[in-house]
Amino acid sequence: MxxxxxxxxxxxxxxxxxxxxxxxxxxxxxxxxxxSEKSKEMEQFFNKVEELKQDMSEIRAKQREIQHMHERSKTIVRQKEMQQHRDEMQAIINEVNVTAHKAKAKIEAIDKMNAAALQKKGQGMGSASERTRTSITSGLKKKLKDLMAEFSEMRARIHDENRQVVQRRVYTVTGQHLPEEDIDTMIETGEAETIFQKAILEQGRGRVLDTLAEIQERNRAVKDLEASLLELHQVFLDMAVLVEAQGEMLDNIEKQ
Incomplete structure (x- = not known):
């Protein structure tokens, strides 16, 4: 700087x-x-860039934390423990949502700063300051878009891995390998007692219903997490639009 x-x-x-x-x-x-006014504006620009980088660093750290907690959730077998774990994960994802929207707002603020600078003497298209602003802004937009895309991938991965965990739980209790379609239906509807009826008769309601309660709590947790991660997917879509617009602008500059 x-x-x-x-x-x-x-x-x-x-x-x-x-x-x-x-x-x-x-x-x-x-x-x-x-x-000069120009140097002050560039200093403001770089300050905003640093704030945005800090936001993305915070999001990255929380992403690792969410992934770690998800891995730990696979070993939980008690309903109350699963419920507490769900609340903790949900709180972190909520924090990510807040920070992601703040980061997106900062990107938009930087765009406005850049547009205003273009109208000033010595900062128009092709100037050193314009090239610096455009290059850095373009890179930041792509990084935030890619970061949000990773949360979309995480959402799909959590869904698939939850199915596998539930499938193993069902097999442990019933001794049956249910097809994915039946597992998906159980996850979506929350109705699982019919699947466990035979096991209830053979093993008693207490033990089986404990497992059933844990599975139902797990499914609720995953649904809540998926809903929150879907909000981050919207940020990804918004950033994809901004990246595309930035790319078109760069193409136009090169043609000129």
Whole structure:
């Protein structure tokens, strides 16, 4: 960023004159410094870029945390423990949703800053500042889009892995390998007692119903998580539109 900011050495400073309007006197260095409007705007731009990078870093850290918690959920066999685990995961995903929307808003704010800068002297199309702004903004949009795409992939993965966990739970209790269609129906409807009827007769209701309650709680948890992750998918779609628009703008610039 420092190479984009510059120091103005004025004639007054060279002559040791203080108090010129718009400049600040440096006692130790013996000269004055002032930032042009252009350099101030670039500093604001880079500050906003750093804020956005911090948001994405926070999202990335929480993504790893969600994945870790999902892996741990596969070993949970008690309903109450599953319920608590679901609430903890949901809280983290809610935080990601808030941060993702903040990041998207910052991207849009940067776009507005860039558009305003284009109208100013020395910052139009083809200028050094315009190329810097465009290149950095384009890269940030793509990074945020790719990050949101990973949450969409996570959503599909959680759905598939939950099916596998439920399938194993059913087999443990009933000794039956149910087809995926039956497992999906059980997950969607929440109705599973008919599948366990034989096991209830053979093993008693207590043990079987504990497993059934855990499966139902697990399915509720996954549905809630999928709904929250779907909100992040919308951010991904919005970013995809912005990336496409940025690409078209870059193509137009190259043609000119």
């Amino acid at each position: 420092n190479d984009l900011l510059f120091t103005v050495r004025t004639q007054e400073a060279q002559n040791g004159v203080r108090g010129s309007p718009g400049v600040a006197y440096d006692i130790e260095a013996g000269y004055t410094t002032a930032k």
